[in-house]
Amino acid sequence: MADRTDTAPVAPTPTSRLARLRDSDLWYSFRAHPSAMFAAGLLVVLALTALAAPWITPQNPYDLAALELWNSEIPPIWSPQGQWPFVLGTDVQGRDIFSAILYGSRISLIIGFASVILALTVGLSLGLIAGYFGGWIDNVIMRVGDVLLSMPFILIAILISAIATASLPTGLKSALAAPILIVAIAVPSWVQYARTVRASAMVERKKEYVQAARLIRVKSWRIMLHHILPNTLTPIMVAATLNFGLAILSEATLSFLGVGMPADQPSLGTLIRIGNQYLFSGLWWIVVFPAIQLCLIVLSVNMIGDWLRDALNPKLN
Amino acid sequence: MKLRHFLFVTAATSALALPAQAQNILDWGANRDIGSLDPYSFGDSFTINVLNHVYEGLVRYDRDLAIEPALATSWEILDDQVTWRFTLREGVTFHNGNPFTAEDVQASLERVSHETSPLKGNLPAYVSSKVVDDYTIDVTLNGTYPLLLNDLTNIHIFDRDWLVDNNAELPTDIGAGVEGYATYNANGTGPFIVESRQPEAQTVFTVNPDWWDEAQHNLDGFVLRPVTSPATRVAALLSGEIDFTNDAPVQDLPRLEASPDVNVLEGVDLRTVMIGFPFRETLASGEPNPFADIRVREAMYKAIDLQLIHDRIMRGKSRIAGAVVAPPIPGYTEDLDTIPAYDLEGAQALLAEAGVPEGLSFEFNCLSDGLVNEEQFCQALASMWSRLGLEPQLDVAPRAVQSPKRTGGKTDVYTLGWATLPMLDSYSPLIQIFHSKEGNSGVFNWGDWSYPELDALVQAAGSELDLDTRLKLQNDAMRIIKDNHIMIPLHQQPMAWAVTPAVSDMPLFPDNKPRLWFARMGGDG
């Protein structure tokens, strides 16, 4: 909406821009918002435990040979039938829920993060190219973007994931499940970055410093990278943070619908899909714990994104 | 063209409001929808089962699954041994009022055996038919064949004039890209009439007041609602939104049984769940295929803890099987029904002896919409075989996706459930699964094996009219299957239906087919 950056008339240097992001204003704002601090702390804990999953979980839920069927359907530790080390109980295959949640979070976080990075890379490059060169290149890139934006996000992701999965040989399927999802989520989301950068690039390229740089034959990519890109970083950073939450949600949704991660490498969405089948059979822990974990991750990311948007929006300060 | 469809759909659905006022409407929450209203354009047991309420065969199964006359009253084999003469029931009318005659039978047999019919394999022996008079028809077969009546129980009879008038004499040809008339419309002789249909939402059936047989049911109609999610089905049953389901999830049975609002009907299905192996030169990955070696198959068998799967995945509701057919099926004997002890070390030794490399990777093809708890037992099997030292690549997807891979030999190990339907005889799996793949035989021989001595026994049985001799031949053939572990039987799967107290009688059949013409609701109706 109103997230346009102030376009500074003087050529900013990259170091000053980066420094501004780290400068005391932002830090002060962070310290002044307990909810942001809480969310950041929570996210750090969730991310660290997820990344450290192989070392802190009692079981590797992806190792089929480690699953013992006679350990199936054990309730959480605090109920009378609970058993050590299955703190949060086990599912119908004897998979430890605590381990599955941490491994699942790892997949969810990695897919979310990688898809945002991929979308950023593609979006920023294409946006810069389109805005800087203009002409037919710009036309082609932006038209492709138009087409992508004329289809609902979730629909594109579902289709890409379904097509890729259906046309792959089985042997590659489980190995490529996560990369497919990363691409499926990144494809519909790069346009937003591209549009933002393009708008800024179109403005900047007419500016004197760029013209001057051109005259002294500074290479195009240097101009783009060092002068135009830093200008747009603020709104891009806010959008990327919010999209990170969205990407995690999308991955969970695809997996819940059955077009995401397979049952033998469950992400949080897959765990909820499987658990949903046992909603009425008393095995509530199979669905409730993964759902809570998913909500906590997305909530912490969104709270940070929200704070970031307010903190970086000059209008509200 | 499109407009006509719209008008039709409107007319059909608006008629729906009327029967809703009537008393005994049974709400049937099924785990899936029927594929079509045309049984001959959609080869699928459940679709045929549901449409059996609308269409009938020349003969049918009674309450004890014995064959009894339906649209035919009697039959005899003529002197040439390959022609059967059927005498037809008089005074039967189709739902549109047309009288039922021999011409209808001929048109139906031709239609089901047509090139493009997915059901032609269900009537394999048919060659031609001749109308003798209005109520007599001769059916010629390709040889002596003992199981024609079993086949005919599920060959539904259409009205010839109706087919001709609506240009539907041939089954719907998907290649033509045009919807067939019979896909959306039905006109049978059966106890129920299709009132309206909304695919994947509901199909409404009302009672046929002019049915030729005396009704044992007291329904005014029923509504088939597909409720694909098991949890939703349970919720719907508990809240009384549906009266009956033919698929109560096994894991929810304790909760359903504890509820005063639900009665659970349990039994063991005739369907035997089996694991099949590839016998081809190479695996789908291109690596050499070790499964043609009997020691490898035996090792895989011994590495399966059948009892554990029975206890945990099947919640003690299945029946562990050693034979490829269930006990009630003719041809079964107890000595076929033995299982090896679970023996992981022995299995590993066998595998080493066969020279299978550690961590051999192969595809394991399962259906997400197939057998009872299939996804779960496939995961459990994959886990057990991993412990054996193999690396199964579990591939779970709907039937529509997996079928081309299975039939095309593009996968390795696979699951298969076989209930011997509609034949209810051990000849059914022998000819369709275990016979070598040639012509109409071995259609489900997805592993491409060939045992000539087995083929000889099956062929002999296929033309043997003496029951005891035939069953002996079939039993010998099944002995070969067992000795060679061609396929590994796991269990007969559990069958659980559930009804609300509104339903007073719902006979449970071992072939897992609801037959609502035996169902009763309420006290007085």
Add this chain to the structure above:
Amino acid sequence: MLAFLLKRTANAAFVMLAVAFLAFLIFRSFGDPVEMMVNEQATQEDRAELRERLGLNDGFFTQYVRFVTNAVQGDFGISYRNQQDVMVLIAERLPATFELVLVATVISLVVGIPLGVITAVHRDSRLADALQLTSIVGVSLPSFVVGILLILAFSVTLGWLPAFGRGETVDIGWWSTGLLTPSGRAALVLPAVSLSTFQITLVMRLVRAEMLESLRADYVKFARARGVPRRRVHWVHALRNCLMPVITLTGMQIGNLIAFALVTETVFQWPGMGLLFIQAVTFVDIPVMAAYLMLVSFIFVVLNTIVDVTYAWVDPRLRDDTAKAGASNG
């Protein structure tokens, strides 16, 4: 204005052609459709013959032209799975999805607008902070989790509302509605609430942002100075100015809601287009998938075009800007 209108329409047509191309690619990339259509007993000759009749041996471009020509006439062939006319199949499901989206939109406006106004007017109050936090929770809860929780609470535990389906429907022409029967309305509650959670927070945040700006505007200060009651200033003068963006957002979000309804429809087994689509995806029923993609994109494009044109109508400057930008691009 006419030139602008033509330009936007041409643009929309171009986008639809591109979407059709994607839909067509789906057809092509899902392996061999013949393998999905034939039954287990089909021979090689059967397959080859079917391939010829389907026109799969024709050139790529010929097939694309044929696909677009048929699609324009609303002909997507018959479903692989049901063998029914795809457009009829989808048209039958349209009312269910449409009613769900409509009710969810109404809920989002009725709940979202007042909440937005409250959080803006009482900025920095405890209530506003709490509402702001709730709204973040709202966007963070996956809609399928919301659906499952609603079912657990209101169907399974309390038994107040049905867990699935549409209840009884009444036909008005070819439109089937669940709004006229008690069971139909009861069945609509949980799915609509679950679909609207995300939308409520969107509306609320937008209203809040717009209100904050309006409240600073001169005319609001004038109104206050003239002695108009505070409440009237907030809820009439300031709010009226926020409505245009809200209407725009709602219009543009309808397409998204239709798409997102497929998640809700899956959870509640709601017999709409989305459920049809998800089933088509699992069963690789390509004609249905392609038709759904085209239809939803069409709705999307039409809505966007209407919004753009309306804006240009209201604010002629936009027309010129776009025309200029277009010229410099071209």
